[in-house]
Amino acid sequence: MTRYNVLLVGVGGQGLLTLGSIIGNAAIENNVHVTIAETHGLSQRGGSLIVHVRLGEGSSPLIPRGAADLIIGLEALETARYIEYARENALVVMNEFLWPPPLAKTPSLNTIIDEAGKRARLYIINANKEAERATGLVVTANTLILGYAIGVDKDFAKLLGGIDVVEKALARVFRGKALGLNKKALRRGYELAVSQ
Amino acid sequence: MVAIPAKYLLAPAGSKVLLLGNEAIARAAIESGIGFASAYPGTPSTEIIEALAEMAKDVGFYVEWSTNEKVAFEAAYAASLAGVKALVAMKHVGVNVAADILMSSAYAGTNAGFLVVSADDPGQHSSQNEQDNRWYGFLAHIPVIEPWSPSSAYRLVKAAYELSERYRHPVIFRSTTRISHTRESILLEHDIPKNIKTKGVFDRDIKRYVLIPAHGRLLKKKMMEKWNRIIETEGREPFIKIINPGNRKVIIASGIAYAHTIEALEHLGRGNEYTIVRVSLPVPLPRKPIIEICREASKVLVLEELDPIVEQQVKKILFDEGIETKVYGKEYVPLNQDLDLDKVYRAIKAFEGLDPSETPWRPREPIKTEPPIPPRPPVMCPGCPHRNTFYIIKVAANKAGLRNPVFTGDIGCYTLGFQKPFKTQETSFEMGGSIGVAHGLSKTIEEPVIAVIGDSTFYHAGIPPSINIVYNKGRAIVLVLDNYYTAMTGHQPHPGTGYTAIGEKTYRVPAEKILESIGFKTYVINPMNVRESIEKVVEAYKAYREGGQVAIVSRMKCALQALRDARRAGIKLPVYGIIEDKCTGCMVCVNLLACPAIIVPEDGKKPRILPELCAGCGLCAQVCPFNAIEVIRPGDPDWIKAWM
Ligand SMILES: Cc1ncc(C[n+]2csc(CCOP(=O)(O)OP(=O)(O)O)c2C)c(N)n1
Numbered sequence: 078m079t080r081y082n083v084l085l086v087g088v089g090g091q092g093l094l095t096l097g098s099i100i101g102n103a104a105i106e107n108n109v110h111v112t113i114a115e116t117h118g119l120s121q122r123g124g125s126l127i128v129h130v131r132l133g134e135g136s137s138p139l140i141p142r143g144a145a146d147l148i149i150g151l152e153a154l155e156t157a158r159y160i161e162y163a164r165e166n167a168l169v170v171m172n173e174f175l176w177p178p179p180l181a182k183t184p185s186l187n188t189i190i191d192e193a194g195k196r197a198r199l200y201i202i203n204a205n206k207e208a209e210r211a212t213g214l215v216v217t218a219n220t221l222i223l224g225y226a227i228g229v230d231k232d233f234a235k236l237l238g239g240i241d242v243v244e245k246a247l248a249r250v251f252r253g254k255a256l257g258l259n260k261k262a263l264r265r266g267y268e269l270a271v272s273q
Numbered sequence: 274m275v276a277i278p279a280k281y282l283l284a285p286a287g288s289k290v291l292l293l294g295n296e297a298i299a300r301a302a303i304e305s306g307i308g309f310a311s312a313y314p315g316t317p318s319t320e321i322i323e324a325l326a327e328m329a330k331d332v333g334f335y336v337e338w339s340t341n342e343k344v345a346f347e348a349a350y351a352a353s354l355a356g357v358k359a360l361v362a363m364k365h366v367g368v369n370v371a372a373d374i375l376m377s378s379a380y381a382g383t384n385a386g387f388l389v390v391s392a393d394d395p396g397q398h399s400s401q402n403e404q405d406n407r408w409y410g411f412l413a414h415i416p417v418i419e420p421w422s423p424s425s426a427y428r429l430v431k432a433a434y435e436l437s438e439r440y441r442h443p444v445i446f447r448s449t450t451r452i453s454h455t456r457e458s459i460l461l462e463h464d465i466p467k468n469i470k471t472k473g474v475f476d477r478d479i480k481r482y483v484l485i486p487a488h489g490r491l492l493k494k495k496m497m498e499k500w501n502r503i504i505e506t507e508g509r510e511p512f513i514k515i516i517n518p519g520n521r522k523v524i525i526a527s528g529i530a531y532a533h534t535i536e537a538l539e540h541l542g543r544g545n546e547y548t549i550v551r552v553s554l555p556v557p558l559p560r561k562p563i564i565e566i567c568r569e570a571s572k573v574l575v576l577e578e579l580d581p582i583v584e585q586q587v588k589k590i591l592f593d594e595g596i597e598t599k600v601y602g603k604e605y606v607p608l609n610q611d612l613d614l615d616k617v618y619r620a621i622k623a624f625e626g627l628d629p630s631e632t633p634w635r636p637r638e639p640i641k642t643e644p645p646i647p648p649r650p651p652v653m654c655p656g657c658p659h660r661n662t663f664y665i666i667k668v669a670a671n672k673a674g675l676r677n678p679v680f681t682g683d684i685g686c687y688t689l690g691f692q693k694p695f696k697t698q699e700t701s702f703e704m705g706g707s708i709g710v711a712h713g714l715s716k717t718i719e720e721p722v723i724a725v726i727g728d729s730t731f732y733h734a735g736i737p738p739s740i741n742i743v744y745n746k747g748r749a750i751v752l753v754l755d756n757y758y759t760a761m762t763g764h765q766p767h768p769g770t771g772y773t774a775i776g777e778k779t780y781r782v783p784a785e786k787i788l789e790s791i792g793f794k795t796y797v798i799n800p801m802n803v804r805e806s807i808e809k810v811v812e813a814y815k816a817y818r819e820g821g822q823v824a825i826v827s828r829m830k831c832a833l834q835a836l837r838d839a840r841r842a843g844i845k846l847p848v849y850g851i852i853e854d855k856c857t858g859c860m861v862c863v864n865l866l867a868c869p870a871i872i873v874p875e876d877g878k879k880p881r882i883l884p885e886l887c888a889g890c891g892l893c894a895q896v897c898p899f900n901a902i903e904v905i906r907p908g909d910p911d912w913i914k915a916w917m
Contacts, residue, residue, distance in 0.1 A: 079540075088649065097456070101291040105458045111291070112422070113456040116398065117316055117763075122686060123869050124651035135539075136422035136532040138455040141615040143634035157646050161636040179867040180693070181647035185875060188642050196637040215885055249281070249291075 080133035081236055082140040086159045087151030088176055089116075089126045092219040095250065096149070097128045099223060100237065103246035104132055107238030114138035123178075125155055132236045147233055148197070149226050151204070151219060152176050157189045163197045168233075170226045172218065173203040200229050202269060208262055217262035220247070224263040228270020240267050282328055286464045294423035294452040295320035297459055298390060301430035302360045303332055304463045305386065308471035309352035310336045311345040313733065314762035315364030316399035317453040318392035322362055323763070326774040333469050338765050338774045341704075341733040342367035346374050346389070350443070353387035354482070356473030358434065362390040365406045366703065370734070372409070375443075379413045380492040381481050382441045382499075385473070386434035389415070390446045392453045395578045396611035399450075401684065401703065403609065405579035410445055410556030414500050417445045417556040418512070419528035423457040429553055432511050440499045445556075449578065451529055451611055500557060508559025513552060515562060520548040521571040524621070525563070527552040527583045530576035530606075533617035540618060540633055543625075552577075558586040567591055567598050574624045575602035578612045652689060655870035656832030656888025658756050659687040661800035663695040664865065664892065665827075666723070666752065669810035675818070678721040679714060683707035683735075685727035685761045686831075687754050694865055697725055705734025711749035712742050721817070722749040729759035729767045731784055736791075743792040743822055750817055751793065751824040753784045756831040764834055785826045793824035800827050801916065803895045830916050832888045839915035846889040846912050850882050850905035862893045862902065 083100065087093050097113040104111035114129040129140045142161045150156025150171040163169060171193065175186045193199050202225050204218040211221065227234045227243060237243050244260055251259050281290045282300055292300065299321050302310065312322040322336060329336040335352075339345035342363040349361035363371065368391050375389065391409070394400040410417035418433045420426035426448060437444040480488050507513075524547050526534040531551045538544040550566055552558065555577070567573055567587070575584040584602035591598060605620035606612060619629035640646065653660050670678055682688060682698030683706060691698040700710055711724035726735050731753045739751055759765040766772040768782040788795045796813040798806040810825060817823040830838075839846050851862075851871075858879045863871055870886035871893060873879075882893070884906070894902040 080536075089651065090654075098291065101456050101458070105289050105291055111456075111458050113291075114451060115293070115454045115456065117319075117454050122651040122654060122689070123649075125649040135536050136424065136457065137529075137536045137614045138422075138451050138532070139613040139615075141613065141618075141632070141634045143632075143636035154646050154649065157640045157642075158649075161639050163637045165635060167637075177872055178647055178649045179652055179869050179871070180863065181649075182644040183647055184642035184644060189640070192640040192642065196640070 080131045080135055081232060082145045082147070083130040083132070083233065084140055084145040084148045084159060084162050085128040085130060085151075086148065086155040087126055088155060089122055089124045091126070091151045092216060093126050093128050093151065096219040096223055097130055098250050099220065099243065099246060100130050102249040103237040103243040106242050106246045107236065109236050110134050112136055112138045125158060127159060147226065147230050149222060151222065153186055153189045154183060157193060160193055160196050167197045168200065168230050169193055169197040170200045170202065170222060170229060172205065172222055173201050174205050200225070202266070204266070207265060207269065211265040212258040212262050214258060217258055220259045221262040221266035224266025225270045228267045280328065280331065282324055283331060283465060284461055286461050288461050289458055290461060291456050292423055292427070292459045293320055293456050294426050294448060294454060295392070296324045297423040297427040297457070298430050298446070298448065299324035299328070300461070301427045302388065303328060303334070303465055305431050305434040306358050306466045306469055307360050308334045308357040308469050309349055309359040310334065310361070311339045311348045312362040313339055313342045313345050313367060314759050314765045315367050315392070316762055317394060317448070317450040318362045318364045318367070318390060319762045319765070320453070321390060322774065323765070329775050332465055334471055336774050338767065340768060342370040343374060346371040350374060350378050350383070350387060352473070353383040353385045355475050356385045357470055358386045360388045360390060362392070364400065365391055365393040365404055366400060366402065368406055368409055370704070375409065375415070376413050377484055378443045379415050379496055380484055380489055382495075383437065383443055384441060386437040387443045388430065388433055388437065388446050389443055390448065392448045392450070394450050396450065401701070403579065405582065406445070406447055407556050407582045408580070414496050415443050415445050416503055416554060417447050418553055419447045419555055420452055420553060421529050421531040421551070423452060423455055424459045425553070426452055427459055429511060436507070440503065442499055449529060449611070504557045504559055505561070507554055508562040512554035513550065513559055513562045515566060516549040516551060517545065518548050518566070520546060521569065522546055523548045523550065523566055523570040523573045525550040525552060525573060525575045525583060525587060527555045527577040530578060530612055530617060533612055533614050534576055534621070536614050537618040537621050541621060552583055555583045558583055558590070560590050563587055563590050564594050564596070568596055570598045573598055573600045574605065574621070575600060576606060576612070576617060576620065577602070580608065650692070652867065652869055653686065654832050654888070655868050655886050656835065656890040657686070658800055658827070658829035658832065659690060659754055660866060660868065661803065661829065661890065661892050662754055662827040663690050663697045664896070665798070665800055665803060665806045665810055666697065667695065669807045669814060672807065673811040673814035673818070675721050675814045678723050679718065681707045681711040681714065681722060681724045683726040683730050685730055687725065687727055690725070692867070694867055704730050705738060708735050708738035708742065708749070708751055712738060712745070712747040715748040723752055724749050725752045725754065728753055728755040728757070728769050728784060732768045732782070736787060739788065739793070739824075740791050750813070751788065753788070753824070753826045755784055755826055755828040758831050758834055760831045760833070764831065788824040788826070793822050795824045795826060797826045797828060800829050801890060803892065832890065835916045836888060839912070842915065844912055844915045845909045846915060847891070847904045847908035848884045848887045848889055848906040849891060849894055849902055850884065851880060852901050852903055853879060855899055855901035856880070857899055857901070859898065862897055865896055866893060868893060
């Protein structure tokens with residue numbers, strides 16, 4: 078009975094901890110044990126960020142390299158950086174967004190897409206653009222990409238009890254206006270995946 | 274299922290909630306009935322007091338951010354002397370700051386449960402070292418409890434308070450980054466108590482509380498008695514648990530190593546072949562269960578993070594008993610970095626004599642490109658006032674003819690100034706160190722010396738060394754970076770902020786008043802006004818060259834907080850853009866400022882500002898030699914208020 082491993086990667090400030098929290102609360106709603114190892118402190122200042130979500134019994138918090146069933150990447154360079162974590166045939170859902178660090182030269186988005194595609198079942202979505210279109214706010218890109226990931230990864234969706242349970246779990250994380258907007262973003266991401 | 278209130282930390286017994294390890298510690302402390310909590314922030318301990326501060330008014334206990342760990346410790350310890358249950362929290366290096374009172378507290382003991390939470394940082398995720406604070410248990414004769422997960426932390430905090438009350442002794446509760454910063458689903462077992470004791474009595478007892486040598490000698494004897502009693506009688510659940518007794522192969526796993534061990538054995542399919550001793554009281558390690566389990570064992574593997582603290586005790590216990598079972602430990606797991614499932618899996622395989630390079634997981638081949646994927650170290654945020662200040666003090670040094678100054682540095686967001694293009698942090702050892710080090714250098718080198726220190730760090734440990742400069746005629750400039758908050762650890766208030774931990778208004782203690790009364794001629798600048806600030810700093814440097822004692826306070830709100838305040842108040846901030854026709858592609862803005870909002874697109878000719886990242890500080894516009902950077906989306910007329 079191995080645990081289901083979901084790696085969240087991106088840049089400090091992109092809302093990775095919130096994303097982890099939504100998944101965790103959905104797991105609770107669905108009665109599945111969960112641990113989420115976060116990164117706090119210095120790396121939150123625009124640094125490379127990695128969050129380990131593990132679904133199922135157990136409390137060892139870190140995913141070994143080569144054991145991630147699903148990677149959700151909010152930024153392309155970070156997705157590429159942590160691709161080692163993917164197991165064979167893993168799913169990788171990547172935001173079509175490349176954010177170069179200051180003063181750095183980077184490979185192109187297309188090169189990353191090519192290379193990542195050789196290593197995993199890669200899904201690309203422009204979550205920033207879709208989020209802005211759906212809610213007017215780029216910051217909801219993380220919720221949108223979660224909806225998308227639930228749409229493409231059936232095992233993940235099952236562990237969280239499906240899109241309705243995840244939507245319900247949003248109420249444990251957001252209140253008021255933010256809750257409505259995130260519900261919209263989640264649904265939109267899900268639709269984009271299942272309508273493919 | 275029980276309904277979860279907005280403040281999920283106050284949820285009733287029976288609720289299942291997602292708690293960060295630090296929140297689990299906070300909730301358990303509330304359930305245990307604490308009346309007093311204090312701390313100085315520090316990763317990975319900060320969220321304990323943040324969580325408690327949020328609940329303080331609802332539940333009715335006292336919480337504060339103290340000026341440093343020593344003060345926090347003294348305050349919480351005093352509460353426990355008055356009979357009020359107390360908690361003090363700090364990061365591992367904070368215990369160094371509080372070590373003096375820590376030692377004494379073990380001599381005098383306590384009158385109500387008292388927990389010293391030390392959040393260690395194996396792997397150095399956010400710290401200057403990865404010291405193993407379980408050693409402090411030996412040094413001070415204070416028992417150390419270590420959990421293996423957030424949910425175990427929740428239960429063990431309560432057990433630790435009972436232990437503390439049983440012996441009227443402080444207890445160190447040692448968490449680590451991977452416990453403090455992991456969320457787990459946790460079933461709450463108890464409600465929040467109704468009657469919290471926040472007031473007590475100080476029963477005078479000079480022989481106990483005045484540690485003159487004659488009293489100390491007697492107190493030490495009592496302390497040793499407690500210590501030995503703990504070793505003899507606490508070798509039971511929940512501190513020591515034996516799983517699968519009767520096997521000849523034994524793993525003794527302390528703290529988080531236990532969590533890794535269980536899963537590694539599952540992957541190996543060897544769970545039933547081992548007797549596991551789960552250790553949550555690593556210091557002092559109770560003798561009896563160790564003797565009992567190891568006497569019949571064929572071989573023993575001790576798994577623990579960092580130093581071989583349990584391993585050495587096991588070896589001593591077995592040696593004293595004449596038990597010859599071979600004990601292994603640090604042969605198989607490293608002395609540095611955090612442990613994980615992979616490392617523990619390989620350790621157990623090697624211990625079994627199997628090939629440790631074979632694991633069930635196969636990493637993908639890393640992506641290699643040209644140019645390669647660049648590293649992404651943390652950087653100063655767009656709009657960060659430290660960027661402005663660093664730019665200003667370097668330009669001013671050139672203007673004032675201050676040649677080749679040495680910038681001693683400190684700990685905080687501004688430490689990032691060690692990087693190009695600023696390099697205005699050339700040392701960083703420990704909090705407050707910039708000023709003492711600057712003084713010593715100023716006495717021994719020719720170059721001018723500037724100590725660069727954050728505001729919170731100044732209040733924490735920067736004041737005695739500032740006095741020392743003036744008293745001993747040192748030749749260093751003190752520069753305080755006042756961004757109103759302890760930004761690095763998440764914007765906790767401090768004595769310069771004007772608010773307490775629970776958001777109540779209080780006195781402000783401005784840094785310039787302190788510096789002036791010490792004897793520094795103190796210049797205050799607002800680094801958003803770049804030109805005016807450069808002039809003032811040039812003046813300060815000149816006064817310094819003429820032999821004056823000079824200090825500078827650079828005051829501008831942390832950009833993250835300014836953005837937050839703007840959002841809350843519905844204030845629109847200006848956004849800058851680069852006018853393509855005017856831009857010559859000289860890259861001055863890029864190379865002098867390294868702002869994450871300014872990027873160079875793939876074609877690499879002219880930089881661009883990402884509008885969604887621009888904080889509107891305007892520094893780039895003031896730096897551009899061709900006036901090619903302008904406001905492209907004006908802010909509200911009073912936008913500057915968000916920054917004040
Ligand atoms: C003894 C000790 N306590 C706590 C910390 C954690 N810590 C690192 S930086 C910092 C505060 C920085 O605040 P400030 O000086 O105001 O600088 P800012 O981050 O706001 O720029 C703290 C508390 C530490 N490193 N050492």
